[in-house]
Amino acid sequence: MSGDRSLSRRASGGFAALAFGQGGQVIVQVVTFPILARLIAPDGFGLLAAALVVVNIASLLASLGLGTALVQQRELRVTHIRAAFTLQLAAAIVVFGAVIAAAPWFADLLRMPELTGVLRVMGAASFVRALTLGDALLRRRLEFRPLAAIELTAYAIGHGVVTVGLGLAGYGVWALVLGHLAAAALSTGLLWIVAPHPAGPYLGHRERRDLLGTGIGFTLSQAGYQIAHQADDLIVGRFLGAYSLGLYERAYRLMRLPASAIGHILGQVLYPAMASVQDQRDRLRGMFAICTSALAAVTVPATAVVLVVAHELVLVVLGPDWLELRPVLNVILFGMYLKASESITDSTIVATGAVYRLATRRWLYAGAVILGASIGQRWGLAGVAFGALAAMVVNTLLLVRLSLHNVAMSWSAFLRLHAPAAFITALVLVFVSPTATALRQIGAPAAAVLLAAAIVAAVAVLVASRTAHLVGWTGLSTLLDQLELLAPDPRLQRLAGLLRSAAHRPQLDPDPEAADR
Numbered sequence: 001m002s003g004d005r006s007l008s009r010r011a012s013g014g015f016a017a018l019a020f021g022q023g024g025q026v027i028v029q030v031v032t033f034p035i036l037a038r039l040i041a042p043d044g045f046g047l048l049a050a051a052l053v054v055v056n057i058a059s060l061l062a063s064l065g066l067g068t069a070l071v072q073q074r075e076l077r078v079t080h081i082r083a084a085f086t087l088q089l090a091a092a093i094v095v096f097g098a099v100i101a102a103a104p105w106f107a108d109l110l111r112m113p114e115l116t117g118v119l120r121v122m123g124a125a126s127f128v129r130a131l132t133l134g135d136a137l138l139r140r141r142l143e144f145r146p147l148a149a150i151e152l153t154a155y156a157i158g159h160g161v162v163t164v165g166l167g168l169a170g171y172g173v174w175a176l177v178l179g180h181l182a183a184a185a186l187s188t189g190l191l192w193i194v195a196p197h198p199a200g201p202y203l204g205h206r207e208r209r210d211l212l213g214t215g216i217g218f219t220l221s222q223a224g225y226q227i228a229h230q231a232d233d234l235i236v237g238r239f240l241g242a243y244s245l246g247l248y249e250r251a252y253r254l255m256r257l258p259a260s261a262i263g264h265i266l267g268q269v270l271y272p273a274m275a276s277v278q279d280q281r282d283r284l285r286g287m288f289a290i291c292t293s294a295l296a297a298v299t300v301p302a303t304a305v306v307l308v309v310a311h312e313l314v315l316v317v318l319g320p321d322w323l324e325l326r327p328v329l330n331v332i333l334f335g336m337y338l339k340a341s342e343s344i345t346d347s348t349i350v351a352t353g354a355v356y357r358l359a360t361r362r363w364l365y366a367g368a369v370i371l372g373a374s375i376g377q378r379w380g381l382a383g384v385a386f387g388a389l390a391a392m393v394v395n396t397l398l399l400v401r402l403s404l405h406n407v408a409m410s411w412s413a414f415l416r417l418h419a420p421a422a423f424i425t426a427l428v429l430v431f432v433s434p435t436a437t438a439l440r441q442i443g444a445p446a447a448a449v450l451l452a453a454a455i456v457a458a459v460a461v462l463v464a465s466r467t468a469h470l471v472g473w474t475g476l477s478t479l480l481d482q483l484e485l486l487a488p489d490p491r492l493q494r495l496a497g498l499l500r501s502a503a504h505r506p507q508l509d510p511d512p513e514a515a516d517r
Contacts, residue, residue: 021148028160037318042246044173049249050110050237051122053230059126060226062095065219067136069211082198083207085133092130099123110237118177125181134191150190158183224362232373232388239377247325248381255332285407289417291344296421299337301428307333308432309453312446331385338392345399352406365395424464431460
């Protein structure tokens with residue numbers, strides 16, 4: 001029992017560290033987003049986005065899922081590590097060598113002559129990332145704190161200091177590219193210092209079988225995920241050009257910024273928690289319900305607020321030169337909840353063992369994105385955005401349907417989980433919309449409209465929390481209780497206590513054995 005308690009505390013402490021690390025990366029993005037938008041033209045971001053489509057898929061193929069295989073290997077020997085490194089290095093040489101050699105072909109395909117050099121350097125950056133297995137070994141040992149620190153340090157210096165510095169010096173798109181290269185080099189170097197491992201070449205038959213059996217299956221699943229999330233970029237770049245792709249990428253990034261942060265943090269905690277109770281259907285269903293209700297209560301009202309002040313948001317965050325992306329942003333914002341909810345449905349599906357059914361749905365999603373974006377590009381960026389949004393809706397329906405089956409929940413019960421979100425959103429719109437309209441009529445600056453909208457939205461949420469009993473919702477308090485039981489890390493306990501005090505909710509007496517279960 002003491003060993004289980006120690007494991008639970010190590011895991012929850014690691015998840016807390018990853019959550020804070022992810023929060024740090026979001027802060028870096030929030031700070032650099034408006035700076036870079038004023039230093040680099042849209043076509044620069046478009047070139048980077050086009051290169052990332054190719055490089056991200058190449059990185060997935062080069063990894064062969066070996067990091068995941070190492071984490072899941074029941075009995076890990078030194079020969080497994082050596083074989084994994086040998087296979088990953090060989091695959092990286094072949095894959096990224098092909099990317100660098102084929103860069104002119106990709107540039108011709110996407111009708112972007114400047115892409116050749118950008119793609120070659122981005123390929124080199126991804127090759128550098130493949131020169132270590134330290135991140136997988138840290139995850140296997142549940143040493144998430146150093147991993148989070150390395151990721152945050154590399155991201156802040158590479159994408160913050162280097163990129164902004166070179167942007168100020170007038171390097172344009174190369175500021176973005178060299179920032180990626182710096183982050184990759186720093187991350188790999190720090191991982192070798194913190195988590196060194198044997199690197200001698202080895203290709204034993206048993207080790208190859210153990211590693212590739214898991215790794216290739218994971219790679220096939222993730223390939224569908226990558227294509228689904230980047231096929232629309234490829235289509236925009238091919239048919240509408242680098243400038244349009246830059247606008248589309250920034251609009252999509254604005255939508256995904258909060259969704260990715262919330263989803264990443266929630267997924268880090270939720271998956272292992274669900275996996276620990278996968279045979280207890282009632283507890284699994286309860287966790288799914290609580291997290292779904294809470295996530296909707298955060299993201300749906302946030303989407304409504306951003307839609308109301310989208311014009312001011314673009315002016316303040318990106319500047320007047322980016323106002324062309326507002327129609328795209330108005331469409332793609334409706335996907336914020338859909339993207340964030342993937343963390344819950346994916347965790348539920350994987351925790352209940354339906355990995356291959358998830359892979360099938362990811363490939364269906366990829367096909368829907370390609371079809372929707374291909375049809376939509378005839379009507380410009382807004383058409384692509386509508387096509388991508390339609391694919392998100394299809395994907396969400398497929399994932400929710402499978403999740404509900406796995407936790408034995410009906411569609412009507414699932415829809416009732418969103419009553420708090422609808423209630424809060426209605427109140428937020430009642431407060432925020434007339435406030436923003438009044439300030440625009442008197443000619444208030446865009447920053448003042450944004451600030452006022454944020455303050456009024458906070459007041460509306462406070463009013464909603466005082467009247468939430470009208471829809472019978474106690475999701476916040478219940479969620480905090482569940483997180484405290486499942487994640488006994490002291491920092492999470494203190495955070496939950498602060499949130500509970502702010503909501504004036506009494507703390508439930510926890511079951512002292514619950515954390516170990």
